[in-house]
Amino acid sequence: MNTRYKILTGNEACALGALDAGMSFFAGYPITPATEIAELAAELLPRRGGKYMQMEDELASISAVIGASFAGAKAMTATSGPGFSLMQENLSYGMLAEIPCVVIDVMRQGPCQGVATLPAQGDLMQARWGTHGDHPVIALAPCSVAEAYFETIRAFNLAERFRTPVLVLSDAALAHMSEKVGLPEPGSLTIVNRKRPHSPKDKSFRPYADDGSGIAPLASFGDGYRWYVSGIIHDETGFPATASPEAISDKVKHLLGKIENNRAEIEAWEEYRAEDAELLILAIGLVARSAKAAIDQARLEGKKTGLFRPITLWPFPERRFAELADPCGKTLVCEMNEGQLAGLAAQLSHAKIIPLNQNNGRLITAETILQGIREAY
Numbered sequence: 001m002n003t004r005y006k007i008l009t010g011n012e013a014c015a016l017g018a019l020d021a022g023m024s025f026f027a028g029y030p031i032t033p034a035t036e037i038a039e040l041a042a043e044l045l046p047r048r049g050g051k052y053m054q055m056e057d058e059l060a061s062i063s064a065v066i067g068a069s070f071a072g073a074k075a076m077t078a079t080s081g082p083g084f085s086l087m088q089e090n091l092s093y094g095m096l097a098e099i100p101c102v103v104i105d106v107m108r109q110g111p112c113q114g115v116a117t118l119p120a121q122g123d124l125m126q127a128r129w130g131t132h133g134d135h136p137v138i139a140l141a142p143c144s145v146a147e148a149y150f151e152t153i154r155a156f157n158l159a160e161r162f163r164t165p166v167l168v169l170s171d172a173a174l175a176h177m178s179e180k181v182g183l184p185e186p187g188s189l190t191i192v193n194r195k196r197p198h199s200p201k202d203k204s205f206r207p208y209a210d211d212g213s214g215i216a217p218l219a220s221f222g223d224g225y226r227w228y229v230s231g232i233i234h235d236e237t238g239f240p241a242t243a244s245p246e247a248i249s250d251k252v253k254h255l256l257g258k259i260e261n262n263r264a265e266i267e268a269w270e271e272y273r274a275e276d277a278e279l280l281i282l283a284i285g286l287v288a289r290s291a292k293a294a295i296d297q298a299r300l301e302g303k304k305t306g307l308f309r310p311i312t313l314w315p316f317p318e319r320r321f322a323e324l325a326d327p328c329g330k331t332l333v334c335e336m337n338e339g340q341l342a343g344l345a346a347q348l349s350h351a352k353i354i355p356l357n358q359n360n361g362r363l364i365t366a367e368t369i370l371q372g373i374r375e376a377y
Contacts, residue, residue, distance in 0.1 A: 003184055003185075005181070007180055011037045011148075012040055014148050014170065016044075017148065019041075022193070023045070024045075024051065024073045025053075025064075026042075027061045027077055029079070031083045034080045034083075036176075037078035058086040061083075062087040062094075063090055070099060072223070076102040077101075081122070084103070084130070088126075088131040095255065096231055098218075099164075103168070107169060109122070118362070119286070120171065121287070122337045124169070128314050133252075135255060138158050138312070139168070140169065141169045142170065145178070147311070148174065149183065151311070152168055153191075154268075163215055169284075173363055203226060207228075207237070263317075266315060267315060272307035273306045273307065279303065280307070280308055282307075282331055283335065288309040290334075294367075297370050298377075305377070306328075325349035331349060332369075333353060334364055335364075339357050356368070
């Protein structure tokens with residue numbers, strides 16, 4: 001496989017990953033620290049035959065992305081905390097209507113306007129529960145510029161495969177740091193495209209009819225298929241099914257089941273020196289890189305410490321986490337917020353959960369984590 005080496009920032013890697021995944025439409029609104037993704041999309045998309053739209057706000061951005069996906073495009077937007085909040089209602093629409101798209105959330109210090117230029121990890125639970133109702137979520141959390149590239153590609157593949165919006169959680173530090181990245185030639189990548197229907201283009205077409213795989217084929221508006229879509233619970237025809245308790249329950253269970261039943265295909269994680277650990281560290285993103293350096297030093301001090309890093313944050317790889325955490329008895333949860341992962345870890349494991357929270361707009365350093373290891377060990 002031929003490889004191209006480039007020095008990229010995290011934001012540039014997200015944009016290039018999206019383009020190499022086949023993104024043909026981007027709609028966005030400038031917001032620090034995600035703006036460079038939109039800028040690069042505006043420059044490169046037209047060269048590849050795609051469309052870029054500068055929108056008036058984040059509400060319009062996610063609406064345009066969903067509309068473009070309806071029309072057959074692979075579509076994406078990028079934002080940060082305040083804009084991510086504004087997108088939640090239409091993300092809910094995309095989940096119920098089962099419309100594939102990708103949203104990059106470059107997390108920054110909050111709440112509200114917070115500090116626009118500083119990193120944080122405060123959107124983890126918003127990514128899972130930010131929109132209303134029972135709904136599926138796939139959210140990926142890269143820890144390097146290279147992963148920002150490859151996880152954006154994976155986000156598109158998962159969105160197309162499971163007919164759902166997929167989130168990529170970056171942060172302000174990863175967005176603007178530069179690293180050498182080996183980029184494969186686009187033709188060598190594994191790219192997933194949505195299934196297309198082969199049924200007649202007449203009144204008999206049922207846009208949400210399962211073909212046996214659990215995921216219905218997706219017709220494009222403009223291709224001649226006649227179908228109805230709305231934000232109301234519907235049956236396989238697309239028309240409302242609100243008079244039937246069974247149909248309502250079936251629809252919700254379908255949305256959740258297509259993710260839950262395919263965890264093995266969706267979940268990804270990294271383990272570092274965890275095979276004999278007596279203390280486990282749970283961390284995501286750049287914090288996990290600080291944790292690795294701390295673990296190496298702790299090992300030199302005789303403290304057997306290991307790392308579990310979810311790459312797929314949602315659905316959380318809970319079974320493997322519990323398998324590692326329970327024998328250790330103690331888990332140090334390191335995160336740039338006030339304990340969002342720690343609360344989850346306490347529900348999933350019998351281990352003692354020790355939070356190490358830092359919520360001041362600065363990355364957690366290896367020295368801070370090493371001190372936490374010494375105190376927890």
